[in-house]
Amino acid sequence: MSGIVESAGTGAAHQLPDGQGGMGLPEGHAGQNRTVRSALLDAALEVFTERGYTDAGLSEIAARSGIAVGSLFQHYGGKRGLYLALWEEFREEQERRTAATLASERSRGVDDPIALFVAGAGAYLEGAWDNRRLGRLLVEDDGPAGFDALRRQWDRAWVRRNARLLEVDERRRAGRVRVSVLTTVIGGAARELGDCRDETEAREIMDEVCGILIHLSAPPG
Template identity: 45%
Template sequence: MARKTSGSWEWSRTAQTRKSMLQAAREVFAEHGFAEANVAEVVSRAGSSVGSLYHHFGGKTELFLALYEDHQAAHEEASASTVARAKQAGVEDPVDLLIAGTRAYLAGAWERRDLVRLFMDGDGPPGFELLRRTRGREWVRQNAVLLRAGGDALDRFMVAALTSVIGEAAREVATSDTEAEALEVVEAAVNLIRRLDPLTALDPRP
């Protein structure tokens, strides 16, 4: 059996330490919110030290933001890979592709419902709201590309409205009591997207 080199062992240990701290932070922030969360409790649950936390993240704020970025990256990866698979399967209609991405996004909202509740309705460090709004604008831009929308006011409004529908659905999914209830919200969101008929709205010419 091949032995790990010193470099690969250090990388593996660093990655595991970071993962353990993020998991502990997820639990503590979800239970207490940002302001009331205690760094000592995070490192205790992670089986690490305060010094290690500051070494890897820099502090409580940076730890919170790293958790947010990981959460958003998981959303984006799931949606993008699902849309890519749909395209490979021959799906071409932009609305069908948007719905495929929406289903993946909302599945992640249920899987990480504690984080959705934290980041949507909980408190956060200074600058977090700006970061969240910036992410939201980027999400709208990505949906506009997927829907092949133009840049006029009607296009921007319609894409923003659809994105808001998906975001509010994520909030409801995350606060659902059961998975069955969450799935009902997902189907309602999909039906609403279809009823809005974004392609017609984006091109209202006869």
């Protein structure tokens, strides 16, 4: 779960069992669905964090949310759906955050690829700190079947986006490796932020990592 993303909206919207999304529903109904989904995700995060994905029980998630188990299945289809929805929520928030930062920097006239990349990295790390509980959960090995492959797929996509942001020619192996290393540095730092004692320590890590990225982003020669 690392990398800088240029634009949001890459994930599909959550679907109801009949294939209908929130669009087209009466406003009150759509709002109620959002409330139910939010309660279920909050409860799922609590239970997954305390017990791990494997040992988490749907009945406990439903009880903590105050939502019936049947409604849980209706909205998410079960435990795997809840976990993937949490991951998508984290991913989309990180995308929005980094995209907004890049847009702000460009509006100020910043056009240097490295400066933009480091600004986006800083925004991503800010999000990792702000959402550290969810971030810690999502880097654990205890997840649903197939999640690791899905995460690797998105990591590769993020590396490609970072390459475009840095204006690196992906056809050159050296360029691909450099961007992959940079993306890995950001991901590792995000994991470290999850274990920070307080914001002061987190800020120290963010500043240190941004300095490292400036150094490593410079093209060779």
